[in-house]
Amino acid sequence: MAHINDNFTKLPGSYLFSEIGRRTAAYQEAHPEAKLIKMGIGDVTLPLAPAVVAAMHEGVDDLAAAETFHGYGPEQGYDFLRTAIAEADFRARGVEIDDDEIFVSDGAKSDCGNIGDILSLDSRVAVCDPVYPVYVDTNAMAGRAGDYDEDAQGWTNIVYMPTTAENDFCPALPEEDVDVIYLCSPNNPTGTALTFGQLKAWVDYANDHDAIIMFDAAYERFITQDDVPHSIYEIPGAKTCAIEFRSFSKTAGFTGARCGYTVVPKALVRDGASLNGLWNRRQTTKFNGASYVIQKGAAAVYTPEGARQIDEAIAHYRENARVIREGLTEAGFEVFGGVNSPYIWCKTPGGMGSWDFFNKLLEEANIITTPGAGFGPAGEGYIRFTAFGNAEATKEAMKRVQALKA
Ligand code: MLT
Incomplete structure (x- = not known):
């Protein structure tokens, strides 16, 4: 049965x-x-930007002719998009991220939910409270969350870190040991953002405790203040403790088109294994890459x-x-x-x-x-x-x- x-x-x-x-x-x-x-x-x-639409049309035309047709693409994303991302979103900001540390996908929600595949089931998970429900529900589906406690309105094995006006929307470092920490900045749902100093405390904590930060930067493009980092890798030491999720949804109107990417640094190693290698193994097995047409459109985001x-x-x-x-x-x-x-x-x-x-x-x-x-x-x-x-x-x-x- x-x-x-x-x-x-x-x-x-x-x-x-x-x-x-x-x-x-x-x-x-x-x-x-x-x-x-x-x-x-x-x-x-708002509709997709005209440059994006034109690039998608080009992509469709490519698929319509034998000479330019594309079948299965690389599971990690086409080089033209990975390079554009690494160059514009990171290297141009002084952050050394290699093209093969970028994994293009059909959106940050899928990646935030799927990333748990490469983590031990007994990892202790910490989330901000309030929190984007995907982090919690996907860990509950995997069996990491324990049981749901109606009275407490929370899961018995999840560490909830109040993130409220009282602590300036920056959670206090946990007193108990945690293995996986989800941070979202600019934050969904509070709309607040962590400063360089606030995020550095988390990176230091994660490196000291061999924890991993799942850093959701889906709203990065909305940052207006200079003291707010656009990427966790702007913080020294983050490459040995953080995975970052980005999305074209809110940045470029792709909520319907679906495209995002995840950065898994090669320097991120736990139990002797590179998480970049594990995520690559996971993606090549369970994912056949985002559509060629959509990736063509996403690459147009990086044209002037x-x-x-x-x-x-x-x-x-x-x-x-x-x-x-x-x-x-x-x-x-x-x-x-x-x-x-x-x-x-x-x-x-x-x-x-x-x-x-x-x-x-x-x-x-x-x-x-x-x-x-x-x-x-x-x-x-x-x-x-x-x-x-x-x-x-x-x-x-x-x-x-x-x-x-x-
Ligand atoms: C939200 O409203 O929080 C987001 O649109 C949800 C999402 O990005 O999945």
């Missing part, structure tokens, strides 16, 4: 963003006249024209973030983030629960947000707004929030 992976039965409810999608659809069906403004899942709304067009899109979302931050502040809310990030983390009024405030915004203002509690116990009492909408809808949303009755 076949048995299922019992860890799946321990997972509470559905995946956060599926649940929000379900509630949104149900509300819209019951209220077809409601003009909903979506500020929940961080999904982009593509880079300029992408900067324009980011500027549009940044302006939305400013409108949200200022709009919420004017309405009397306490807000965080939104300066180096497309996310604004907002305290609910009068200590209201975050799902209650989610419902109030949905029903009284027709705005979809993401309740902080969905990101972990310390997210209770907060709500997340995203800046990925269009400018008009974002301004309209702030008017509706300001008109809300207490």
Whole structure:
């Protein structure tokens, strides 16, 4: 008799963003006249940059002719993209990353979830609280999380590190030994970012404890402040303790096209094995590479024209973030983030629960947000707004929030 992976039965409810999608659809069906403004899942709304689209068209044309046709590509990504990434995202910033330390994929979410394949099942995992749920749920599926404790709203074997206004959104170093630490900066969901000094403390900790940092830098392109590193490898010593995840989703509007990459330095060695080699073995076995057409499009992000067009899109979302931050502040809310990030983390009024405030915004203002509690116990009492909408809808949303009755 076949048995299922019992860890799946321990997972509470559905995946956060599926649940929000379900509630949104149900509300819209019951209220077809409601003009909903979506500020929940961080999904982009601007179309792909023209340079990216042109490159994708070229890619399709290549596939249409025998002389330029491409079948299976390299599982690690095409050299033209790996080199462009290593050059522009790292070497141009003074960070020595080799092309073969870059692994192109169909997105950072997959890589963040799959990376656990190369780690021991008894690794002790630490996450920030609140946290992007993928880090937690995928470790729970693998059996590393223990059991879900309803009362604590958390997993018995996961170390939750409160990341709140009280500690300036930089978690304290854990008192107990941990093996794998997930950090996301600029942070999802709080919209805050770690400075060089804050991140250095983590790199030093990881090297001292032979731990590994899983550094999610999906929102790197939103950084505006000089004291915030764009890559963990800007911190000396990070190559011996960190894996970094990057995404073209928020950077270049690829949420539907799907492309991202992971950096696994060759200097990262545990139990005598290079994690670069292990990840390469994993990818060559389980993954056949991102599509040629999509990688052609991603490479256009690094052309002067593509880079300029992408900067324009980011500027549009940044302006939305400013409108949200200022709009919420004017309405009397306490807000965080939104300066180096497309996310604004907002305290609910009068200590209201975050799902209650989610419902109030949905029903009284027709705005979809993401309740902080969905990101972990310390997210209770907060709500997340995203800046990925269009400018008009974002301004309209702030008017509706300001008109809300207490
Ligand atoms: C979010 O809203 O947190 C993100 O869009 C989710 C994701 O990138 O998977």
